Amino acid sequence: xxxxxxxxxxxxxxxxxxxxxxxxxxxxxxxxxxxxxLSCTDILAVLYMDIMKLDVxxxxxxxxxxxxLSAGHKCLALYGTLVEKxxxxxSIMDTYNQLDTPIPGHxxxxxxxxxxxxxxxxxHGLPLACGLAKGLKLxxxxxxxxxxxxxxxxxxxxxxxxxxxxxxxxxxNIIAFIDKNGLQINGTTKDVLxxxxxxxxxxxxxxxxxxxxxxxxxxxxETVSSAPFTxxxxxLIIANTVKGKGLSFAENNLSYHxxxxxxxxxNIAREELSKIGKRWHSE
Amino acid sequence: xxxxxxxxxxxxxLLELGKSNENILAVSCDSAKGAGMSSFINEFPDRYxxxxxxxxxxxxxxSGLSQVDFIPIIAVITPFLxxxxxxxxxxxxxxxxxxxxxxxxxxxxxxxxxxxxHEAIEDIAVMRTIPNMTILCPGDGYEVDQALRLAIEHxxxxxxxxxxxxxLPIRAAENRNIEIGKSETxxxxxxxxxxxxxxxxxxxxxxxxxxEASGIKAKVESFMTVKPIDMEKLVDLCKSYEHIFTVEEHxxxxxxxxxxxxxxxxxxxxxxxxxxxVEEGSTRVGPYREILExxxxxxxxxxxxxxxxxx
Numbered sequence: 373x374x375x376x377x378x379x380x381x382x383x384x385x386x387x388x389x390x391x392x393x394x395x396x397x398x399x400x401x402x403x404x405x406x407x408x409x410l411s412c413t414d415i416l417a418v419l420y421m422d423i424m425k426l427d428v429x430x431x432x433x434x435x436x437x438x439x440x441l442s443a444g445h446k447c448l449a450l451y452g453t454l455v456e457k458x459x460x461x462x463s464i465m466d467t468y469n470q471l472d473t474p475i476p477g478h479x480x481x482x483x484x485x486x487x488x489x490x491x492x493x494x495x496h497g498l499p500l501a502c503g504l505a506k507g508l509k510l511x512x513x514x515x516x517x518x519x520x521x522x523x524x525x526x527x528x529x530x531x532x533x534x535x536x537x538x539x540x541x542x543x544x545n546i547i548a549f550i551d552k553n554g555l556q557i558n559g560t561t562k563d564v565l566x567x568x569x570x571x572x573x574x575x576x577x578x579x580x581x582x583x584x585x586x587x588x589x590x591x592x593x594e595t596v597s598s599a600p601f602t603x604x605x606x607x608l609i610i611a612n613t614v615k616g617k618g619l620s621f622a623e624n625n626l627s628y629h630x631x632x633x634x635x636x637x638x639n640i641a642r643e644e645l646s647k648i649g650k651r652w653h654s655e
Numbered sequence: 656x657x658x659x660x661x662x663x664x665x666x667x668x669l670l671e672l673g674k675s676n677e678n679i680l681a682v683s684c685d686s687a688k689g690a691g692m693s694s695f696i697n698e699f700p701d702r703y704x705x706x707x708x709x710x711x712x713x714x715x716x717x718s719g720l721s722q723v724d725f726i727p728i729i730a731v732i733t734p735f736l737x738x739x740x741x742x743x744x745x746x747x748x749x750x751x752x753x754x755x756x757x758x759x760x761x762x763x764x765x766x767x768x769x770x771x772x773h774e775a776i777e778d779i780a781v782m783r784t785i786p787n788m789t790i791l792c793p794g795d796g797y798e799v800d801q802a803l804r805l806a807i808e809h810x811x812x813x814x815x816x817x818x819x820x821x822x823l824p825i826r827a828a829e830n831r832n833i834e835i836g837k838s839e840t841x842x843x844x845x846x847x848x849x850x851x852x853x854x855x856x857x858x859x860x861x862x863x864x865x866x867e868a869s870g871i872k873a874k875v876e877s878f879m880t881v882k883p884i885d886m887e888k889l890v891d892l893c894k895s896y897e898h899i900f901t902v903e904e905h906x907x908x909x910x911x912x913x914x915x916x917x918x919x920x921x922x923x924x925x926x927x928x929x930x931x932x933v934e935e936g937s938t939r940v941g942p943y944r945e946i947l948e949x950x951x952x953x954x955x956x957x958x959x960x961x962x963x964x965x966x
Contacts, residue, residue: 504719511723
């Protein structure tokens, strides 16, 4: 089903709001994984606002779809998304980096309702997704398991253990994303540990893979709605993204894996946000 | 007396538990048969999760399965489970208190002919650091059966350190009542206190007999639960003895003896603690009983160490 203009506008606005949460949290409370969070924002907006079955009043509902942020450092995007979905009020973002915050630098499911798994150590998400997906199949439940990984994260061996398990066990209820922003801490993924053949690698592991523009909500929506791409196969969406998307000076810039903004950058960021935001001010 | 094959006991009990609790799943990293899961698998093929040789994935999968209310039991040769997948156990099982049961096949020196890659003399040390983890070290057939039952009854992660070689009974099963977190007095004696866990309890009983022949009356206290340790009983007992010997089929570093010492160091008027176990980094190989002898972990060896200290 084609995405209506209204729906597209709604999703883009939600993505904008999530970006604002990420950027404001860093400006107001210092250091955060801004670049990594901004690259997956549009994917999270589409998943949480229009794809996943969720119950805001009962986050642990057995009927829900699951989401695992395997690349847990992108959590500011998840927190912003959960706030926009109504799991918590926006004021929670003001606790970022404060003592005993429910929104730490990596998500803790015992601290923030709506977080399915505590993540942060890379390479854990896909095994967890396999266990959930297998368990749901054993229970004859049709819930889906979404998992978002980074491209640098693909260096972890445990991911490939799980990739083999998922296809061997026909876990077509797994829909995985790789937020392929092309950068990791020490350089480009191309230089650190080349990830250019991810599509071929996952296909060889028995997955059905699609490659999309990870900032085009329409394309994200259409692609994820068509999953599983093939019955009996796990689906992977390689989302080509820009690290730091929405912050001009941070885009594709290695130095913004973490961001601890000074006054000047904060001003530019807010100016840029308000320019983009004008689109919805007249609504 | 006949030695009991611990894997056969495990196999029988697992099958029985599987019949009464349909949430139990057997998770295998190409390891189920060696661990004594075959009967369960034959009876419940749909509840057999074969992961292949991939322990990190296996532990992650168990965590995922537990989130939809299954009770996964994963059994793998001990080092590959407790050390290779340590971080998955810590993060995806321990911290989130997932209801997963981890079975280390062949704890301690069980694989003494296969060398240090397969021996496990560090597993208690690493599992002890995992939050919410209960550690059970059964030492005879009765305890293997009970450990598995208690693990399933207990809501939360449990690590069972499985023996591999034939086991003699620690004492007559009729008079026993084991609970998680409670130690058990096996032999009474006033002169010296032996605290033992798992396979070393029976050796300690043999040591007590040897010591008695030399006029030394040893009390033997068994700790099937290494964590949470029976602290009250421990402190109470250790006040009454000048010399306390801990015995474990494990490295002397950071294991059962260390956990005893950690508690006693904050208490007043405690006896002196002597830790009997394996030196870290030991790589001697050979038949199991002979290797136990090499490290002084037979009844005779334990009695000898105690007599030397008391000289």
